[in-house]
Amino acid sequence: MLKKVVFVLILGFLLGGICATSFAQKTVTVLGVWGGEERDAFLKTLEPFEAATGIKVEFTGTRDLPAVLTTRVAAGNPPDISVLPNPGQMQELAKIGVLVEVGKFLDVGKLGKEYAETWINLGSFKGKLYAIFLSADLKSLVWYSPETFADAGYAVPTSWDELIALSDKIANQGKSPWSIGLESGAASGWPGTDWIEDIMLRITSPEVYDKWVNHEIPWTDAVIKRAWQLFGDIVRNEKYVYGGVATALTANFGEAPNLLFTTPPRAYMHKQATFIKSFILRYNPELVPGKDFSFFPFPSIDAKYGTPALGAADMFAMFNDTPEARALMRYLVTAGAQEIWVAQLGKLSANRRVNPNAYPDDLTRKAADILSTAPTFRFDASDLMPAAVGSGSFWTGILDYVGGEDLDSVLRRIEATAVEAYKG
Amino acid sequence: MTERMNKVLSRGLLHTFIIFIAILWLVPTIGILITSFRPAQDVASSGWWTVVGNIFNQTQFTLRNYRIVLSRLGIGRAFLNSFTITIPSTIIPLAIALFAAYALAWMRFFARTYIFMIMIALLVVPLQMTFIPILRIFNRSNLAGTFPGIWLAHSGYGLPLAVYMLYNFVSGLPKEIFDSASIDGASTFHIFLRIVLPLSVPIIASLIIFQFLWVWNDLLVALIYLGGTPDVAPITVQISSLVGSYGQDWELLTAAVFISIVPSLLIFFGLQRYFVRGILAGSIKG
């Protein structure tokens, strides 16, 4: 009897499995990295599209995107549309010819009006548009608590010297000025790369920054070395960083800002991108953005280079040229779609037409304003470099340097991987 | 008198040791069980054991994690998909492996040694290296995104271990039973069905558990060969989509652990009775 039941069950599973393959329907498959609230926000963004066109979007969100995308592209079975981890990867994929040129069917003239030239260039390979941007994050921010600052009589620093003076002042009172967290699972080290990039933009020209990105100057160059030293002056200074180096290396980047909101505060400043707002609110739901926490721009170092904006973005590229995929790409670049998306999260839109009222609060509006009006904007360098450097030796280099290794040997090692990686 | 004292003492030591080991193994899990009922902000600021001190303070517990996991997962469909993937992916490779192990252990034929060597070598092949060539063929034969495709894939990945362990078990069976059965004129298939299969029950049970867990917990193979659409996505894929791109909401994983672990434990308890003493001894004598 039991045997029969088992047999029928197995047979049922076999048949069910074979029949369950989905029936032909107008669908578009999308691969992304978003989960949880981000996933809900994206699905919500898609609702008007699905309702208007009758096309069903099959979205898969996974943090294993690099593995899944690499495999499916190499095996000739890519999703119709995929989020790409960074522009560096877009370049590589465009080079091997697996991306569909979106400039073919998108109204490039109209895009030129809605997006700054930087964004169009970042999505292009050899003058052809391959990728579009859904949203962006502004990185050049230092988070603090206006109330604590007021109570302690600290002024928001507007230059590097003032920043260091303030750090010294706090440290001399026996407190820790900074909270730094570099741990991020398999991506540990990236928060440190943002520091280096922001400092680079403030001690040298954007042109030299671009040369650094394209490896036209070596990692051992004096200006790069200076950027690391300035970062080291803060992160390796046990008096500056709460818990010292050991805490900086082991603290999760998402939990690091919490130290600003304990009573009494354990630290006073935290450098991080706009998205950290959602982390702050998650751990401290009672805080009010703008009142209990806010940010000031990462201050200028060399006055002549000002305070440029460093950013990163979520980008989409298309792998299969179907009418449904084209329709979705056309939809995602619109201000309307992005207004839904940014309203849900702390993210910013790269589209100029997006109504500022779409942002959930003044703080986010302020960040969006900085992003769109900054005289100099540069994309996150580590995202533009070949992965072996940008998400390889650069990340580990940060951890090794913070861990106490000699700067010259760290830079030499990154340089060695860069020489190979840029070869092609 | 002293002998009895000794006995009591050694029993006491035995129990102490066993309970100590059990607690040692359980502590991390208890920690996560408690954590799964705590709000995220508490988790980041104080250790989980602090709730033990004032266990009756209800405000420090929340069902939020479980509520979100259960509502977001589409849990019924995900469980069904997981079973649809796991059951055939457990049975097929074990059946195939049993036949192969029997032949390797009790038949003499050309290249037998080489085949055995290759089986062991294949244990070390990293799965990640097989994805691209296999998926390429799956594409052409329309197996990508289908359940039969992933059944076959898991069968392939699970086979070397199953063959290896079954071979070792089957080859250790006493030679006499095979000889006497042969003399009685039983066919090889008859011997396989009537003798090898029943005698191998304990090892088959361990392998079922192992393969079941392996497939049940698999995330990457499912993502690659099946994709992540709700129609086919197993529970692991759905769970991984609870976590944000920066790793936020990981505390939902703490609840998900205890939801997804249930079937595996049921399988373990269900097969427990095949581990009892004497199955082998009894049947040899008889």
Added chain:
Amino acid sequence: MQTKKTTPWLYLAPALLVLGFFLVYPSIHTFYLSFFDRGSVRWVGLENYLHAFTNLVMLTAFGNNALWVAVFTTATVFLGLILAVLFDRVKYEIIVKSIIFMHMAISFVSASVIWKFVYAFRPAGASQIGILNAALELFHLPPVPWLIERPWINNLCLIAVGVWVWTGFCMVVLSASYKSIPKQFLEAARVDGAGEWIIFRKVIFPLLMPTVTVLATTMVIFVLKVFDIVYVMTNGNFGTEVIANRMYKEMFQFRNFGRSSAIAVVLLLFVLPMMLLNLRRFKKEGM
């Protein structure tokens, strides 16, 4: 056993077909790719192998894999054996067995979440949220940043996670085989007045030896390709890199198919000693 010439092949055919397709063919493909550049276009000869054997990170990985093989294998098999034998003597066997075993049923991502709460580090003075550091605090010892304390502590901490997960498997298999030892053997020895330790050494252990060898082989091979624990907990940072994680990075992060393939082939070389060990046994049984 007397069989027709074709009979063995009938029994083997399904296994050979499936293995050939899912493992042998991709392995040959990998071997082939290992001689090409990152995009599998240009022939580069042994360049990828040169990298695999000389690169500094790879050398660390070899060392760490050796440590994993030695510590992890010994710990899982030995503990599994002891627990299988001891648990058999108590009435609540099924409960304790389940407790040890159930961690096999936790996926590695979840396991990493669990262990983060064991190894979590906060500076001295702050309230610890990791149980290990809380225990140190209890004895007024300074907290230890477990996962960055190279080279021994962090590697051993990672290995401990593996042991926690896999001991259950070894215990279940050994227990199945222990229970298949006819009870008369043990009782006969006891009647002869042998102590429990002697019985374990002279009766139980020899009888379990084949299973121990099989498990040790399996564990060594598994641990050679250990990846997930390292990937989720440290990603090979702070001197904890292992070979398979390097392969994964080269393949999926850096998309260097040549290098990742060469590393995979190198893994295959390391399994040779295990094959020879098993072959000796295999030949003996074949007599």
